[in-house]
Amino acid sequence: MAGNTVLIDTSLCTACRGCQVACKSWNELPAEKTVFGGSYENPPAFTPTTWTRVVFREADGQGVRWYFGKQQCMHCRDAVCVNMCPVQAAHRTALGTVDIDTGKCIGCGICQTYCPFQVPKVDKAAGKSRKCRLCFDRITNGLLPACVQACPSGALSFGSREEILARARERAGRLKQQGYPQAQVYGEKEMGGLHIIYVLTARPSQYGLPEEPKVSVSASVVAELLRPFQSLVAASAVFQWAEGAGRGKRTYS
């Protein structure tokens, strides 16, 4: 089962959220206490114990639409978290996915602040940043990622990036012919290319995805500043500054 990339074909997703539960089950993540706030979407954001979630977006223009998009770490090829992590806890694995070495992580939160997709979340009590690992333990042992394994409708599939991109282009092309003129592939070029590739039937923003995810200017500056620092103390000191500098400068919210 060689692969490092997940395809999310939103045209096939029914938002059953089997993926959300499978993620929690495999990764032994506890449930969160949530409330019904008027939407089916829950939990409302990523947390240290929620690594994937399905976004529900209603649109009421020319008839009602309801868009579903699974979100999780995008495993960017040009990953802000990897580039900025002062202690190299966030790193690229041999497969090309992005993982956080919790042994090294100091919980400084730089990845949380600068991720253009707002994915990593620091578990304050443990002092560790947590996020989707693309089931590194499963995919290196010949298993599908837990979310892909659980998907009943065929919306999720897994393979090499080339295979997945080819499949995505073919699907988007077909959807264009089947009445979805805005069908498109997302993740081919964004952030140097993602290891999560989407087939969307409408613009990315309809699915709660940034149209053009970018590294913020302040993130580049912080990255340069952090480069010489290796010790925890120094990193923490810089973080105090970086957190202030980064606030309000996210490229997408």
Place this chain on the structure above:
Amino acid sequence: MTNHWIDYQNSDVIMAIGVNTAENHPVSMKWINRARARGAKLIAVDPRFTRTAAAADLHVPIRPGTDIAFLGGLINYALQNNLIQEEYVRNYTNASYLIHPDFAFHDGVFSGLDTNKYDKASWAYQTGPDGAVRKDPTLQDPQCVFQLLKKHYARYTPEKVSQITGCPVETFLKAAELFCSTGRPDKAGNILYAMGITQHTYGSQNVRAIAILQLLLGNIGIAGGGVNAQRGEANVQGSTDMALLYHYLPGYLGHPKAALHPTLKDYIEKETPKTSYWSNKPKFLVSLLKAWYGQAATADNDFAYDYLPKLDARDHSHISIFEHMAAGEIKGFFAWGQNPAVGGPQAMFERSALEKLDWMVVVDIFETETAAFWKRPGANPQSIKTEVFLLPAAISYEKEGSVANSGRWIQWRYKACDPPGEARSDLWIADRLYKAIRAEYEKGGVFPDPILNLTWDYGGAGEGEPDTSRVALEINGYDTATGSPLANFPALKDDGSTACGCWIYSGYYNDLNNPPCKKRQKEEAGIGTHPNWAYAWPLNRRILYNRCSSDPAGKPWNAAAPVIWWENGEWKRNDVPDFGWKAADGSMIPPEKSAANPFIMLPEGQGRLFAAAMADGPFPEHYEPVESPVANLLSRQQNNPVVVFLPSARKWTAAAVGEFPLVATTYRLSEHWQSGIMTRNSPWLNELMPEMFVEISPGLARKLGIASGDKVVVYNRRSAIIAKACVTPRLQPLVIGGQEVEVVGMPWHWGYQGLSAGPSANELTPHVGDANTNIPEYKAFLCAIRRA
């Protein structure tokens, strides 16, 4: 289902009506998506824009309870525009049959109505001097079924359908054009349904309307077609097959009635048709009696027919049981994997009825609301005398046995782990219960014979688990002399030489070393029937009525997905034929023979466009739900004239139009299951859907000053519950006869027990039932909403 899940991949147009297939049957979407990859279209007919509607090519909003108006409109559209598959209709249905000259229909009522019951004499077929049904193959006689059908549904014009359902005319026409395009011989239209169709005071007629449409379009018996009831529980098909319903014995043998069938002879004479496969009914019943009463069942004592309890004249469906209970007529009650305190209609009434019991046994995996009714909010435990026993049950992964899915596939499921604590399998509980009851009867009793002579040899000595394979063998059937398993039900006899616990299952466990229900071989090539994966009743047949997949001469209507067809003097098969195809000597029976009776379970052998067997009319007719905000726009007959209206319901049914202006419906979510007892005790699922809510349109929210997430009170005469508002454009008001009507929707998963407790939608649903089945009208009732 006539067909099965995987067969959905063969459909060209799939219409989901009264079923939210994406949310409540998620795996169905795998096969629907396969079909759509080939260009198939999905239509979602639902008052709400659901997760199914989100996936669909067309969403058709209709008011809850107006399915017959909508389906009648499609029937009319197909007839008026000549989109029916005429050769199919002429040959395989009763379209040409002449109906009694006195048959009439006037202003919403069929001939023969006597207060709340029909005398059906005028619904009979005309017969000639030889007793044969008179027919007009040209379909022109005004008294033939085809012409009567055409006349009946001519009233269901697109404009009228729109006025009744609230579906815009153009949306209706789009749906009609799309679905009726499957009337072409090489196209397959598939209709999926569930409780949104059945849970009405005319629910059976809703299903009939689907069947009529599918017969007209030639969509029955073909790959990718069918009338497909999607079951809402993993094994509810199996439960029904095993006589979960009070009026059946296993295998859909009608339960004997005291007045009609005092002796076996009466039962056999009155219940065995001369023609159709049901002419074998005595073999099925006698084999059942042999399975149950063994040596004690002999030809001399009518195979112990007297041991069978007989039905009295009263109704014993769910709602009636609770009426009888409330009246103090029932002393003891088993709630075995059932939670009526949440799942039953008019739940406040059903909960209080439990107080009249002397004792109740609840068998479940958690303490259900039913088990805890005596400490429910507002109850005074000291004043409740009912003694409650709660037996902890194993869940599906903690026991083994067979599970039958909606497609009638019987699949063996193995045990994965031991149940926790004192929890035991249902079979273990039943086994211990029987043995304890038997021990009591051994001391004496009023009529001990049926208990003492019951065949009960499944092992389970001491604390041990009974042997499921012994139960399976009894269900499959065996030779009473040798004990060897029977190949399948054609081997059954009515002389006591065979025993069989459920005739339709015969064959599923006919090889003790390699039972067919344990087979797991995928099909290499074919149309997706996978004959060596599990076992489908009857006879491993995957598509029922499959003679209809080819024309009278045996040529397949659709060569791309042929099921059974005649080629070079023999039958070619992608499935087990549902007709006589091979003579006893092994020679092939030519197609002309079976073309005359492709529906082998019906005495007339042909599909019923006109069905006199129904309690409330041979054609489905639109009536309003018992609680409706509008007058019937099609006739002056407001409700089904033979509706089952129970005493308690009268008290709490909305009296005046306008008292409760909102049309309400109930439904399930992907994230919870049934009364929620399993899922509301799962923190991961509660995280996804934490609280009870009510879906309302933005317009209604504005009018009431409600924002999404606010607490509101939903109320009617039966109860008032507090829920969170889900304000969404997925619900829109419908224009009914010029008047704007708001529809609101509520999931029914919550109750006062469990990790996520909340109010039950069923506190608001009425105790009224379908004229044929008594299924309660959960899916359309009235309420009002105000800010909490």
